[in-house]
Each structure stands twice: as structure tokens, then as C-alpha cells.
Amino acid sequence: MAATIIDGKALAQKVREEVRVRAKAFEEAFGRKPGLHVILVGDDPASQVYVRNKERAAEKDGLAGLVHRLPADTSQETLLAKVRELNEDDAIDGILVQLPLPKHLDELAVVDAIAPEKDVDGLHPVNAGLLVAGRDGLRPCTPSGCMRILEEAGVDPSGKRAIVVGRSILVGKPIALMLLEKNATVTIAHSRTADLEARVREADIVVAAVGKPELVRGSWLKPGAVVIDVGINRLADGSLVGDVHYGEAVEVASVITPVPGGVGPMTIAHLLENTVKAAELRARKAG
Numbered sequence: 263m264a265a266t267i268i269d270g271k272a273l274a275q276k277v278r279e280e281v282r283v284r285a286k287a288f289e290e291a292f293g294r295k296p297g298l299h300v301i302l303v304g305d306d307p308a309s310q311v312y313v314r315n316k317e318r319a320a321e322k323d324g325l326a327g328l329v330h331r332l333p334a335d336t337s338q339e340t341l342l343a344k345v346r347e348l349n350e351d352d353a354i355d356g357i358l359v360q361l362p363l364p365k366h367l368d369e370l371a372v373v374d375a376i377a378p379e380k381d382v383d384g385l386h387p388v389n390a391g392l393l394v395a396g397r398d399g400l401r402p403c404t405p406s407g408c409m410r411i412l413e414e415a416g417v418d419p420s421g422k423r424a425i426v427v428g429r430s431i432l433v434g435k436p437i438a439l440m441l442l443e444k445n446a447t448v449t450i451a452h453s454r455t456a457d458l459e460a461r462v463r464e465a466d467i468v469v470a471a472v473g474k475p476e477l478v479r480g481s482w483l484k485p486g487a488v489v490i491d492v493g494i495n496r497l498a499d500g501s502l503v504g505d506v507h508y509g510e511a512v513e514v515a516s517v518i519t520p521v522p523g524g525v526g527p528m529t530i531a532h533l534l535e536n537t538v539k540a541a542e543l544r545a546r547k548a549g
């Protein structure tokens with residue numbers, strides 16, 4: 263069977279075109295661009311690249327993007343004061359604290375300090391709770407991107423068996439909840455799951471969000487399974503691979519996302535979408 267290979271870059275462009283239209287409409291209505299502010303603590307090279315990409319993408323799509331760079335030895339109090347300052351600034355719609363933070367900082371306390379209506383990463387307990395309750399809120403970007411991929415690929419999760427490998431707050435758990443919301447029968451697998459291979463073989467939809475290169479083999483898949491590979495793993499030779507063995511899986515799956523160029527570009531597109539959504543919701547609330 264020839265699998266449909268998802269072009270995440272093209273799909274992300276489609277999402278971002280929608281973002282551009284909404285950002286322009288917002289600016290025309292309210293006289294300012296939706297604002298996305300990112301706080302970066304320290305000088306981790308990967309984080310520097312991520313935040314620069316977010317800032318550039320925001321500006322390209324008609325948002326006002328700004329990165330606040332704080333030194334690695336920033337205290338918890340200074341960081342919380344910065345978050346509060348951004349919370350109170352009416353021209354800022356989205357606040358994102360780039361994780362991981364340096365070890366001496368309390369990440370949970372920092373996430374808790376972000377105003378839920380500006381929490382564009384969807385990590386605040388209020389937004390997590392809204393997702394659990396099946397209510398509208400700001401949802402984590404990568405899971406939203408995965409769901410949009412399924413939608414665009416014409417995959418309706420209703421009645422299907424889905425497995426999500428990985429149970430992180432950022433990816434695994436929210437994807438599982440979103441699949442459940444779409445009426446899939448969902449299994450959440452993790453590092454203690456017994457016989458992962460057998461559990462994967464039962465699934466019509468496989469989402470891998472583990473961080474282990476090529477963990478899921480082609481031979482584990484049910485023929486015709488839909489495979490969403492969230493993993494991004496850099497090998498010693500510098501190449502990037504997912505959590506699924508792509509070369510094997512592409513021979514068995516009906517739909518598959520490559521790494522790179524699958525889920526990755528959708529994450530940033532959904533961050534921008536969340537920012538526009540936050541701006542629209544805040545404006546509506548303000549009357």
C-alpha cells in the first residue's frame with residue numbers, strides 16, 4: 263500500500279495563511295497587531311534558535327513578536343515579575359516562557375503565573391482543565407497541529423482505536439484527550455507499558471511522542487494504520503529522525519508524517535493561531 267505522506271510544511275502554510283487573515287482583521291478592528299511575547303532565560307543554543315524562529319514567524323504573519331532575553335542567573339522573583347509585567351500589558355495577547363528553564367528556577371510556578379487567557383502554550387492548569395472538560399480554551403500547539411493533520415488527511419478518529427505513546431503534559435496527554443473528544447477509543451502508553459508492540463498493533467491511529475529514535479517499528483503496525491510521529495531525535499551523525507522507523511512504517515501505514523517536515527512546522531503555526539485566538543477572545547471579553 264502506498265502511504266499518503268503528509269507535507270507538514272505546506273499544511274502549516276495553510277494554517278498560517280488563515281492566521282494572517284485573522285491577524286489583519288484584528289489589526290483593522292483594534293488598531294494594533296496581536297502581540298506574542300516570548301521569555302527566554304539563559305543562552306541554550308537550541309532554545310535561542312526556537313525563539314528566534316517564533317519571533318520571525320510572528321512578524322511574517324502580521325503579529326507583533328518580541329523576545330525578552332534574561333540572563334541564565336535570573337532569579338525566580340525577577341522572572342515572575344517579568345511574567346506579571348507582561349500579564350498586565352494590554353497590548354500583549356500571548357506569553358510563552360521557553361522551556362526548559364535553568365535548573366534553579368521553578369517551572370511550574372512560572373507557568374502558573376502566566377495569565378490563563380494569555381497562555382498560548384496551553385500549559386496553565388486552567389487551560390489543561392478546560393481541555394479535560396472538553397471546553398474551549400488555549401490548547402497545546404503540537405497536539406492541535408496533530409489533530410489538524412488528521413483532519414486535513416480526512417481521518418475521522420470516531421470509533422477508531424488510537425494509541426498515544428508518551429504521556430507528557432505538553433504532548434501525550436493533551437493529544438489523547440483531543441482524540442477522545444473526537445470519539446476515538448484511546449490507549450495511552452508510556453515507559454511502564456507492558457508489551458507496547460502488541461498495544462500498537464491494535465491501533466488504527468498511532469501517535470508517537472516519546473523522544474526515542476525509531477522506537478516504533480514497521481512490523482508493529484496494523485496494515486493501513488495512520489501514523490503521526492511527534493518525536494524529534496538528533497542522531498550522532500547529525501541527522502534527525504522521529505520516534506517511528508519511517509522507512510519501515512511508510513511501507514505499512516496508510517498515512518504518515520515524516521520527520522522533519524511533518525508535525526514540527528504545524529507546532530509553530532498553531533502557536534501563532536493560539537495568539538490570534540487569545541487576542542480575539544480578550545477583545546471580545548473587553549467588549
Ligand code: NAD
Nearest residue numbers: 404428429430433452453471472473492493494525526529
Ligand atoms: P517527554 O520526555 O516529556 O515524555 C516522553 C514520554 O515518553 C513519557 O511520558 C514516557 O513515559 C514515554 N516513554 C519513554 N520511554 C518510553 C518507552 N520506551 N516506551 C513507551 N513510552 C516511553 O517528551 P515530550 O516533551 O512529550 O516529547 C516527546 C518527543 O516529541 C521528543 O522527541 C520531543 O523532541 C518531540 N517534540 C516534538 C515537537 C514538535 O513540534 N514536533 C514538540 C514537542 C515535542
